[in-house]
Amino acid sequence: QPNMIIAAALGSEFVYSPDKDSDVKGFPLKDIKDVKDLPPVDEVLQLPFIKRLEEQCILAIEKHPDCRIIPPFFWDTSGRATIHGIVTTSMKFIGQEIFSKMMMEPELVKGIHSWITDVYISVIRYFSQLGRLPVTSIHVGECSGTMLDEGSYREFVTPYISRLGREFGRVRLHSCGNANHVLSPICETENLQIIDTGSNTSLKAIRKKMGRDFEINVFPPVEVLVEKAQLEDVKHWLNTTLEDNDGGNLKIEYHLEPDYNWENCLYIHNRLDEMGLVKKGRKY
Numbered sequence: 623q624p625n626m627i628i629a630a631a632l633g634s635e636f637v638y639s640p641d642k643d644s645d646v647k648g649f650p651l652k653d654i655k656d657v658k659d660l661p662p663v664d665e666v667l668q669l670p671f672i673k674r675l676e677e678q679c680i681l682a683i684e685k686h687p688d689c690r691i692i693p694p695f696f697w698d699t700s701g702r703a704t705i706h707g708i709v710t711t712s713m714k715f716i717g718q719e720i721f722s723k724m725m726m727e728p729e730l731v732k733g734i735h736s737w738i739t740d741v742y743i744s745v746i747r748y749f750s751q752l753g754r755l756p757v758t759s760i761h762v763g764e765c766s767g768t769m770l771d772e773g774s775y776r777e778f779v780t781p782y783i784s785r786l787g788r789e790f791g792r793v794r795l796h797s798c799g800n801a802n803h804v805l806s807p808i809c810e811t812e813n814l815q816i817i818d819t820g821s822n823t824s825l826k827a828i829r830k831k832m833g834r835d836f837e838i839n840v841f842p843p844v845e846v847l848v849e850k851a852q853l854e855d856v857k858h859w860l861n862t863t864l865e866d867n868d869g870g871n872l873k874i875e876y877h878l879e880p881d882y883n884w885e886n887c888l889y890i891h892n893r894l895d896e897m898g899l900v901k902k903g904r905k906y
Contacts, residue, residue, distance in 0.1 A: 624695055624763075625706035625714045628741060631671040632661070632715070651715040657733030663740045667748055679752055693753030695746050703746045703757050703790065707764025708735045708782045711742075721769070724778055731778060739782045743789050759792035759815065767808075768801050768820075776807035787813030794818055794839075802827060818875075825866040834870040841875055842890070847882045856886040860893060 623644070630636055632650035639645070654660060666672065675694050682691045690699050697704045705711075712720045712734055723731050750757050762783050767775055787793040794816040795808060801823045808817065809831045817828055817836075821843030828838055840863065846855040863874070874890060894900040 623706070624704060624742070625711040627671070627675070627694060628666070628711070628745070629714055631666065631669040646714070649715060649717045651712075651734070652717055652719070654716070654734065655730075657730065657737060660734070660737045663737065663744050666741050667744060672745070675749075676752060679749070683753070691753055693749040693755060695742075695749050696753065696755055697761075699755065701750075701756050701758030702761055702794070703750070703759070704761045705742045705746070705763070705786075707762050707767055707796075708738055708779050709770065710764055710766040711738050713766050724774055728777075735778060735782050739785050742786065746790070757790050759794060760786055760790040761794040761796065761818075762786060763796045765796065765798045768797050768799050768804060770804060772804055772806060775804040776810070780807045780810055784810075784812035787811055797823070799823075805831065825863060825870075825872070826868070829866070829868055829870050834868065837871045837873070838867070839873045839875050847876060847879075847886055849881050849883050851883050851886055853886060853889060856883075856889055857893075860890055864897075864899075 626634075626636070626644070626646050629646045629648075629650055634646035634648045634650050637645045637647045651660070661669075679691065679693050682689075692699060695703050695705060706714070709720065712731070715738075716723070716734070720731065720734075746757060746760070764779060764783070767779055770779065783793060783795060791813055792815040793811055793813050795811055795814060796818040797804070797808065797820055799820040799822065801808065801819055805823070805827055808814075809828075815837065816839060817832070818839040819828070819841070821841055823840075825838060825840065828836070832838075842856070842859055842863075845851060846859045863872075874894075876887070878887070891900070891902055895902045
């Protein structure tokens with residue numbers, strides 16, 4: 623996970639749990655009082671953990687010349703760099719106090735967010751070159767952004783993701799859960815190409831702002847996918863989603879989890895196939 627890579631490089635300790643996702647322990651920037659105390663961006667690339675990733679990447683390329691090695695900060699061979707969002711990262715580095723600092727020390731937060739942006743640009747550029755994988759776009763997982771109000775998102779998030787958009791050209795911006803209250807500053811992001819939104823965000827509102835040609839990726843709410851969910855639940859969700867989408871450029875995405883209702887998952891695919899919207903079949 624991108625923000626955990628940087629957190630570990632800054633001194634946080636990895637934590638591996640048997641029943642949930644991995645994480646890091648500790649907040650490496652929690653004592654920062656002045657942006658001058660932040661490590662110079664070029665020195666981040668020299669931190670031992672980043673150097674270890676570099677060595678592993680080089681070793682993999684040398685030992686497996688017949689394979690396509692995917693470097694850190696990329697998830698596949700498409701060239702789409704993948705990072706966490708700005709406030710999602712600052713919360714990982716500082717803790718929940720980042721939200722009170724937005725009110726009490728806004729200029730400090732902006733300085734930290736600018737530094738985070740510079741660090742992400744630096745590591746993406748570096749590992750792109752190392753892995754011989756040109757950057758084609760950037761996915762920004764602003765998972766914690768929906769915890770902000772519209773004004774705070776516009777002030778503390780949008781300018782920095784826009785800088786990433788100017789740097790890398792195409793932005794796929796992710797939000798978790800209901801993002802209706804921050805849709806306006808999300809849609810103001812420069813070079814925004816895709817909104818990847820959590821469940822219960824209004825597709826109708828996104829379509830009104832961005833038009834039918836704009837790509838939306840949506841995740842069904844977990845309530846319609848879990849084992850106890852009824853078939854009528856997913857039917858209602860899919861019908862509402864397609865109606866609100868109004869024939870626009872849409873992708874429905876979800877992970878397969880052990881406690882999901884397979885009948886409901888398959889219904890989505892079967893129904894879209896029946897409607898002629900998506901043809902079932904394996905894609906290579």
